[in-house]
Amino acid sequence: MKAKAPGVFTLCFALALVLLLGAPARAQIDTASIVGTVTDASGAVLAGATVTATQEGTGSSFTIMTNAKGQYVLPNLKIGRYTVTVELQGFKKAIRQAIQLHVQERLQTDFSLALGNVSEEVVVSGRAELLQTQTGDMGHAVDQRQLTDLPLLGRRYSELALLQTGVVYSGQGIQSRGEDTFFNSNGNYATWNNFTLDGADNNSFSTNLQERSPEVIQPPVDALEEFRISTRNYSAEFGRSAGAVINASIKQGSNDIHGVVFGFLRDEAFNSNTWENERAGRPKGKYNQYISGATIGGPIRKNKLFFFADYQNTNTDQALSQLATVPTALMRQGNLIELSRPLTAGNPFVPAGCVDTVNKRISPACFDPVAARLIGLYPLPNIQSELAKAGQPGSFGLPNYIDNGVLSVDINQYDVRLDAKPSTSSSFFGRYSYMKTRRKEPPVLGPVASGDFNSNIEITGQSAVAGWSHTISSSTLSEVRASWNRIEGDTFHWAFGDDSNSQFGITGIPRDPRYSGGIPNTNIGGLTRLGGPFFRPQFQTSQILQLSANLTWYRGSHSWKFGVERRRDKVDYVDLRALNGFLSFNDARYTGSGIGDFLLGL
Structure with missing residues (x-):
């Protein structure tokens, strides 16, 4: 947990700088x-x-x-x-x-x-000019018509940030982290951008992008009035990041009732097969996406009080083919003839008569009882590499199993906003947003066996902001704003909560149902890992509280802006390593083979 507040020296320095420069506040x-x-x-x-x-x-x-x-x-x-x-x-x-x-x-x-x-x-x-001559801000505004009319993958507004010069997609590695668009601005890293929503901080704040998005709330395009991306020369009050500033605004109600009901469908029936699948003789993978929702806005009291609300559900099912290396039928019987390396004997920890180095066999009578149960968690091979098809020695170790699972993502979100104009000199607004993402990543070897990082993930984002502005005189304006956001990211492995250890005869590992489940992470040389992943489960909750007040004073042809901001950033997390234990048979020190060591329990 950490809290940050501007010091007295910082405030005095900022005030002195403003007074010395006398630049118009924009x-x-x-x-x-x-x-x-x-x-x-x-x-x-x-x-x-x-x-x-x-x-x-x-x-x-x-x-x-x-x-x-x-x-x-x-x-x-x-x-x-x-x-x-x-x-x-x-x-x-x-x-x-x-x-x-x-x-x-x-x-x-x-x-x-x-x-x-x-x-x-x-x-x-119409407008009197087309060029922006009042600021040096390098940026681009995307209005509501562009947001709703341009084709967008997953209806994500952040895709349109790519319209700005100097903005490009991030690498595939970070893109696969979640359901948001990651991009780099002017060569800066994807997590160095600054997102705001209705003037409030909208940046996720965690130790390792656990929320799988740089934003707390990713508002639907139909809920946005517009957004602006600025990549250079933006105002000092945005100067917290080296990347771009993405400033979005939720719609407000008006004197007329307006609403939209929408639905978007992408079904596998309309998709063609990929070139890779055609070449391998595989059917086309599943990809279904359904997006539906509605917006409504209008007056509560004409010319005085207005409301706006929206809801959207996004449901995506996508085929996910994953490769693994699993033991063959012969290996499960102790026959390791398919391995290229010879077996070794003579290690004092290996019982006599258990290893036949000539025929490359491990005697089933010597199998460790836990290993004999665990090896059954592996599915049998269902594909062959090109080397294996050609009968080449040393082909084992290449993927020999493919799992065609389904990656499922379900997102529910809504926003509610109120705007009030109690007098000609004052205005107020408040907004609350909620977003729940459930992501299920298929385990390549099954719920208990799979040692990869595929997980059940639940992410809950909340954001609230209230702002009040008041015209003190024809030359003086004040503004106060308070905001809060919270995002919780919970990541569970597939066997979370199961007492799998007792089922396989594994003892001596403490069990806490709040965190544990599954079998130890088991690394066997040449095979895909078994058991629960190293860093699962993970629980992270981050919050940002932001308070700001500013005063704008107009004097002649100059405008002066003074302000103060107080923010508190907080992160609570549980991020445990190998909570269910760790078994390693990777160095082949006893039999010359990781699989051999595993079968003997050494």
């Missing part, structure tokens, strides 16, 4: 800003003009006055479509509609007012 975690200048037809600035931004879906509005230089800033606006209105006595009202704001955006929108009555209007639709 950081919004999950919101956006509209800035600009209001002038008349001759280009003279207009002070005291009233500028109002109204969100088209909710009717929520934010009003501010231009300063002595005709400048205005509309900060901390929720992402979405806005209408901006500018009014000043003696001039026609200017209206710009359908302004789409993206997360972390600071949009420059200038107005030129024409002389006339305030009852007259000049209406312009």
Whole structure:
């Protein structure tokens, strides 16, 4: 367990740095800003003009006055479509509609007012510019239309991070860790990215990626308003990682009720066989994926209080072919003629008459009773290597058994969000998310026998965030945010909880039903391991509590942002090695063969 808090020196240094540099504060975690200048037809600035931004879906509005230089800033606006209105006595009202704001955006929108009555209007639709000129952030925003329309493997929004320059898939090794997309940004490692959801920390936090995802919550694409990936020059408040910043936002409700019901099907009946299967004469492997869910959002109180909720289930069954090396029928009888190395005799620990070095045999009368039972856990070979088919000596040791199991993954998740606008100067939101993943990896040799790392895995992620912003004056804005996330990763071997040792005559190993089960991990030279894996079971629970407050002050053409953040990171875990014991017959020190040593129990 560890806790981190900013020291007094750090806070003072940060404050001094801000005061010395005097740079405009452009950081919004999950919101956006509209800035600009209001002038008349001759280009003279207009002070005291009233500028109002109204969100088209909710009717929520934010009003501010231009300063002595005709400048205005509309900060901390929720992402979405806005209408901006500018009014000043003696001039026609200017209206710009359908302004789409993206997360972390600071949009420059200038107005030129024409002389006339305030009852007259000049209406312009769309954004005033296409280029982002207010920040040096190198990034890309993916909006809701792209999220839902572009084809995505498993409907994972993080796949679209690859649209950004400098982002590539990670290696196959880490990709196989779970159901999320792992990617590298500008050459940085996949776990060095920083994920946020609604401005809250969304990074999994464990000792060895036990959660099998870099995110606590992987929101469905139909639940997202948009997300932005920034790979370079992002704001200092994101500066906790060397990789990219992935900032996502859950949808909010509006004055109209909107909902979606969806379903996606990928069935093996529509798939063709792979080239490898065709060459080997095997049937095509199973791959079925069913994704279903729904979203709904609307008003609780018009223009004041809104809700949004979503649910999604993802169920995937995928064929998983695994190879193993198992003892042949002759070896189970003590006949080791298929081994390339000769047997040795004369070791004082080997009983006389048990090893026939000429015929390469171990006498069944000398078999250890536990070994005689354990070797029966191995299935018989069902394939032959090319060397074995050709009758070449020394072919044993190559895979001679294939298991065609099914990898099963079931994911249930939901999000609930509330947004409130109690007054024109205050806004509040809260969101809770839940995600449960059950992953069953088939054991290559069976539940008790399998010594690989295939397991039953349960991962539960939870995330909650609440935020409040208040406009103190036309030049001062405050914001407070609190968030909590928790992710629990439990990994069980297939024989977890079984009293298998007593069934095979293995004694002397303590048993705790909370952790143990199965037989000892048994390493036999030349064969696939037997028994429970080394690092199973594993239980890890990580939590992150984050509190932040900031104050933004606008002075002339500059904006100043001051803030403090307090976070607590905590990990509790049980990660035990060889809890059921470990038996090694790998060095062939007694008979010249690991299998021979095993059969004799040496």
